Amino acid sequence: MTVLSVEGVSKRICSRTLVQEISMTVKAGEVYGFLGPNGAGKTTTIRMIVGLIKPTAGRIRICGHDIQTGRRDALRSVGTIVENPETYSYMSGYRNLLHYARLAGIPRRKIKSRIEEVAEIAGLSDRLDDLVKRYSLGMRQRLGVAQAILAHPRLLVLDEPTNGLDPAGIREFRQLIRKLAANGMSIFISSHMLSEIQQMCDRVAVLHKGQMIAEKQVAELLDSEPRYRIRVSPPSLAQSILQTWGKEVKEVGREELLVTIDQKEVPAMVRLLVKDDVEIHGVEEDKNSLEETFLALTGEQRELSSSGGKGEQEHA
DSSP states (O other): OEEEEEEEEEEEETTEEEEEEEEEEEETTOEEEEEOOTTSSHHHHHHHHTTSSOOSEEEEEETTEETTTSHHHHHTTEEEEESSOOOOTTSBHHHHHHHHHHHTTOOHHHHHHHHHHHHHHHTOGGGTTSBGGGSOHHHHHHHHHHHHTTTOOSEEEEESTTTTOOHHHHHHHHHHHHHHHHTTOEEEEEOSOHHHHHHHOSEEEEEETTEEEEEEEHHHHHOOOOEEEEEEESHHHHHHHHHHTTOEEEEEETTEEEEEOOGGGHHHHHHHHHHTTOEEEEEEEEOOOHHHHHHHHHOOSSOOOTTOOOOOSOOO
16 A cells, blocks of 8 residues: 655755655555755655645655645654654653643543553653653654653655764664554654665665656665675686676775676686685675765765754755
8 A cells, every 4th residue: 555655746945956856655554765965855755745725736745645635634644753853851651642642632541551652652651750851862753652642643754864873873763663663553763874764764866956867676776796706816817817808897995806797616726826826815795885876876075974964955
């Protein structure tokens, strides 16, 4: 089942086009990553999806409801954290969730049990009575997710949710997202943390200069010719032997070569090199990372920060 459908959506302000005719779908129980350099149009797209701004053209539907003509029904199925979760630091985690449960219209008789349920999902059960100002950043992010899912949304939209988290916090957050998806919730997540997107998401879309340039399964996006790194001595002799054998070889470091070769041919390669007195110190598969693929797709020369960065300043 399709939970989110974006069809030919554009956003223009005067003569400036922020987003141009993008289309994508998110299915039930899917974690969908939304990638792009700063200024690519990610935050603009997210703001259109959650109804904060209107598209200039195109159609956005959530669980079959048009975000413009059926806004209330569409947004009833959405939980969201755009940039930072809104919490009251002077109140406890429980009081925060109580406040948002009332705003969400959850019946009074069900509020307590629902708060306990989302706290358990978010891993906050033993800290609910603590003031939020005593929470770590990771705990505040998990509290934000807890309040976003209070009303049983079908779609959770997250914009840069791992900004500022330490490695332990990122790992906990990733586990939480996968748990939600396993229970049938769809997650739409924008992030600069490419290594995390690679581990967290089922599919990803790449946005560049307001246009969609790729939408694929993570495994498909990372698929490339099989390559192996070999550490050898002397490298010049090894390179000559392998090129004569018809293989593409590139020197990538001191006594290290990158060879384009199928896995089934690796034993034969080793035997060939040993036979000609080449010393082999190591052989390992070389796989593309999502960051390498992203940079190749977008032509970006600078790396997208692997430690997180502030979202693009493109807000309409």
